[in-house]
Amino acid sequence: MPIPSLFTGAGALTTQQNAINVISNNIANVNTTAFKSSRIYFVEETSNMSRPASSPTGTIAGTNPFEIGTGMKLGDISTSFTPGPLKNTGTATDLALSGSGSSFFVVSSETDDDSTAITAPQYTRDGHFMIDSDEHLCNANGDKVMGAMLYDNQTGKIRSLSGYSAVTFFADQEIGNVLPTNGTSSGLPIPTPDIVNKTGAVPVFNSSVLAELSVRGNLVQSGVGVDVALKGDLIVSKDADKKMIFTFDNGNAGTDASKFRCTLNTEQQILDNVLSFNMTNASGDVVQLRIRFEPGVTSIEDVFKNIEYDKISESSDTMIFKAGDAQSSDNITVGDKDFEYMSVPDLRKLMSPIKIPNFFYTQDPNLEVETTNFKIEANGSISAFGPLSEEIKLGRILVANFINPDGLLNKGGNKYEESSNSGIAGISVVGGPFDKNAPSISAVKIVSGALEQSNVNLANEFAELIGFQRGLQANSRVIATSDEILQTLINL
Amino acid sequence: MSFSSLQASGSTLKNLQQALDVAAHNIANVSTTAYKAKRVNFEAVTTIGVETNFSGADINSISTNFQQGRNQPTNEVTDLAIQGNGFFTVQNADGNIVFTRDGHFTIDAMSDLVTADGSYVLSAGGGKINIPIQATALEINSFGEIRAQLPSSEQMVLVDQVQLATFINPQGLESIGSNFYQESVNSGVPEFSTALAQGTSTASTAIRSGFLEGSNADLSSTFVDLMAYQRSYQAVSRAVTTANDILETTLNI
Numbered sequence: 182m183p184i185p186s187l188f189t190g191a192g193a194l195t196t197q198q199n200a201i202n203v204i205s206n207n208i209a210n211v212n213t214t215a216f217k218s219s220r221i222y223f224v225e226e227t228s229n230m231s232r233p234a235s236s237p238t239g240t241i242a243g244t245n246p247f248e249i250g251t252g253m254k255l256g257d258i259s260t261s262f263t264p265g266p267l268k269n270t271g272t273a274t275d276l277a278l279s280g281s282g283s284s285f286f287v288v289s290s291e292t293d294d295d296s297t298a299i300t301a302p303q304y305t306r307d308g309h310f311m312i313d314s315d316e317h318l319c320n321a322n323g324d325k326v327m328g329a330m331l332y333d334n335q336t337g338k339i340r341s342l343s344g345y346s347a348v349t350f351f352a353d354q355e356i357g358n359v360l361p362t363n364g365t366s367s368g369l370p371i372p373t374p375d376i377v378n379k380t381g382a383v384p385v386f387n388s389s390v391l392a393e394l395s396v397r398g399n400l401v402q403s404g405v406g407v408d409v410a411l412k413g414d415l416i417v418s419k420d421a422d423k424k425m426i427f428t429f430d431n432g433n434a435g436t437d438a439s440k441f442r443c444t445l446n447t448e449q450q451i452l453d454n455v456l457s458f459n460m461t462n463a464s465g466d467v468v469q470l471r472i473r474f475e476p477g478v479t480s481i482e483d484v485f486k487n488i489e490y491d492k493i494s495e496s497s498d499t500m501i502f503k504a505g506d507a508q509s510s511d512n513i514t515v516g517d518k519d520f521e522y523m524s525v526p527d528l529r530k531l532m533s534p535i536k537i538p539n540f541f542y543t544q545d546p547n548l549e550v551e552t553t554n555f556k557i558e559a560n561g562s563i564s565a566f567g568p569l570s571e572e573i574k575l576g577r578i579l580v581a582n583f584i585n586p587d588g589l590l591n592k593g594g595n596k597y598e599e600s601s602n603s604g605i606a607g608i609s610v611v612g613g614p615f616d617k618n619a620p621s622i623s624a625v626k627i628v629s630g631a632l633e634q635s636n637v638n639l640a641n642e643f644a645e646l647i648g649f650q651r652g653l654q655a656n657s658r659v660i661a662t663s664d665e666i667l668q669t670l671i672n673l
Numbered sequence: 674m675s676f677s678s679l680q681a682s683g684s685t686l687k688n689l690q691q692a693l694d695v696a697a698h699n700i701a702n703v704s705t706t707a708y709k710a711k712r713v714n715f716e717a718v719t720t721i722g723v724e725t726n727f728s729g730a731d732i733n734s735i736s737t738n739f740q741q742g743r744n745q746p747t748n749e750v751t752d753l754a755i756q757g758n759g760f761f762t763v764q765n766a767d768g769n770i771v772f773t774r775d776g777h778f779t780i781d782a783m784s785d786l787v788t789a790d791g792s793y794v795l796s797a798g799g800g801k802i803n804i805p806i807q808a809t810a811l812e813i814n815s816f817g818e819i820r821a822q823l824p825s826s827e828q829m830v831l832v833d834q835v836q837l838a839t840f841i842n843p844q845g846l847e848s849i850g851s852n853f854y855q856e857s858v859n860s861g862v863p864e865f866s867t868a869l870a871q872g873t874s875t876a877s878t879a880i881r882s883g884f885l886e887g888s889n890a891d892l893s894s895t896f897v898d899l900m901a902y903q904r905s906y907q908a909v910s911r912a913v914t915t916a917n918d919i920l921e922t923t924l925n926i
Contacts, residue, residue, distance in 0.1 A: 186697035189694060189698055192701065200704075222706055224851040226850055227849060228847075228850065230847065236858035244859060245859055246845065246846075246857055247735055248848055249735065250694075250711060251698065253704075257777060257790075261748075281809075584782055585781050601782065602781055604784075648704060659700050659701070662900075663697070666903060666906050673910055
């Protein structure tokens with residue numbers, strides 16, 4: 182006839198032992214690069230109720246429940262993703278993520294240069310990287326580090342950007358000198374590289390879906406003419422119900438007659454890649470706006486799913502597609518937009534292994550030079566330098582962010598994998614526009630020449646260790662006492 | 674002399690064993706977040722008849738000591754300690770509203786504030802607490818107000834406020850394990866409020882972010898209890914053997 186206290190003590194003993202295992206793992210990893218310490222939490226076991234509570238009846242007072250607990254159990258083991266201190270190593274390929282503890286480098290052992298999508302991504306904060314014989318940036322385990330590569334090592338050219346929904350992402354000034362201006366690969370307008378919006382952020386427009394913007398109208402009322410192609414700006418904003426409003430302004434200096442409006446709803450159909458709808462102005466003129474999209478765009482959601490309007494303040498939520506010449510398709514620019522919340526859901530498609538080539542072509546397509554040096558900047562942008570300081574921007578390191586990094590699976594080797602409770606990896610560039618699935622990472626910086634150290638605090642770990650050891654002793658004492666009581670009982 | 678002393682001793686042994694279980698439970702939970710120590714209250718069992726018999730010790734109640742545990746720093750913003758009375762309200766997987774003082778909360782993949790076992794922490798409005806995913810930093814003040822740093826604004830934006838609940842008789846709550854309590858017929862109905870809300874029963878209760886309430890089980894006093902119960906057990910068992918000896922003597926007359 183064992184007594185419950187024996188099991189109470191035994192259960193607690195096991196859990197305290199687990200706690201000591203967690204602490205010893207933390208202590209063992211005090212010098213492990215980018216190690217994140219874990220912490221154990223206990224919760225009470227369920228109680229045995231030998232008498233439930235009774236309610237007061239007016240004549241008889243209520244009684245409280247009569248419960249005898251059965252000990253404690255493991256509640257949670259959670260990882261603290263606070264950033265660890267940085268240690269300088271002086272090696273350019275040693276990278277540390279500073280600022281936020283929940284951003285990760287993306288590595289993959291299975292993704293090749295010509296893969297169209299990243300396979301088996303893993304996430305790590307251990308930035309001890311090196312360059313292998315294939316010119317890949319990889320970790321000590323041989324996993325390739327992922328980024329968005331602009332420079333094509335095979336052809337020596339800037340990659341064709343068609344098919345990437347976030348191409349303008351790279352149209353920032355620092356990388357602009359290598360982008361083709363007014364490029365028209367597959368008829369796709371590529372924003373000119375000198376587009377920078379008012380706030381200086383990188384302009385983003387989902388240009389892969391937009392092939393033509395034209396407005397044709399019958400402006401009888403205003404006397405402009407019949408069926409003419411109009412020049413003007415198309416402004417997209419939202420109304421109080423967060424519906425999208427298109428306003429076409431043909432530039433007649435702010436007169437109401439020049440402003441044609443319509444509210445776009447998601448029921449509107451895209452037929453043969455063309456979305457057309459009528460807009461009216463204050464005078465009752467009607468114009469038809471035609472937007473032709475790249476093949477594959479079949480619904481309004483496809484076009485605008487990348488734009489998160491909810492989170493944008495009223496004052497800055499206007500996006501203008503400037504159509505300098507309404508009949509031309511190659512001069513569409515984007516401006517006047519605070520792009521911070523622009524989501525980039527297809528950024529994964531841009532991911533490929535980062536290569537730092539031994540030789541590269543300069544802007545002269547016939548001149549190939551040897552890479553004598555390279556640098557990785559705080560925003561993750563990678564440049565190579567030739568012997569005469571010729572510079573080429575190779576691409577950028579992309580990082581992953583998770584809503585709940587605690588939910589990641591620890592795969593050993595300082596690597597983590599996505600789990601059902603970590604949330605989907607939100608892929609972003611450092612400091613860039615954000616994937617709407619990802620937490621913001623504006624605080625993150627990549628530090629080249631440094632490694633993140635373990636965030637284990639030895640003093641805390643020892644204090645906890647002592648506490649758990651005492652807990653273990655106390656519970657073994659409970660077991661001994663229970664045993665003695667059994668002995669007494671048997672000797673009756 | 675009758676068999677009654679044997680029976681009285683037998684039931685006292687059983688009660689002492691239960692008391693020992695309670696002490697063992699307290700010892701097991703010295704490191705459990707926000708654990709509230711239990712205490713066994715004995716009463717003398719008397720039978721009033723022709724003559725008054727004292728027939729052992731009975732447990733009249735097991736009470737919970739709801740005194741504040743020591744708050745221990747964890748430096749995690751979503752770890753909350755209640756300084757004062759009251760409970761967090763959470764909605765568990767069955768959809769039931771239960772109560773806890775264990776404020777070890779995390780943010781799940783849907784960006785909701787949850788407990789370690791995946792129950793939703795409820796806001797002052799009674800709904801889930803959803804943290805904007807763009808938040809670069811979180812702050813929870815003593816009112817339990819959650820503020821997030823969003824890229825769109827310079828100041829922190831108020832997201833939600835954590836709900837607290839109090840009971841007329843917290844002793845009447847049923848402990849359902851995993852640091853959760855549920856309402857019982859004798860606890861009274863929960864009164865919902867927020868920390869430091871004037872005119873409510875949590876007017877002097879503050880939330881402390883970055884801390885967890887420690888267990889209020891005191892190892893030394895619990896050990897004293899444990900030893901006392903053990904010695905009482907031995908003493909009562911001695912009474913049993915003595916009574917047995919007397920009976921034997923009587924039978925051998």
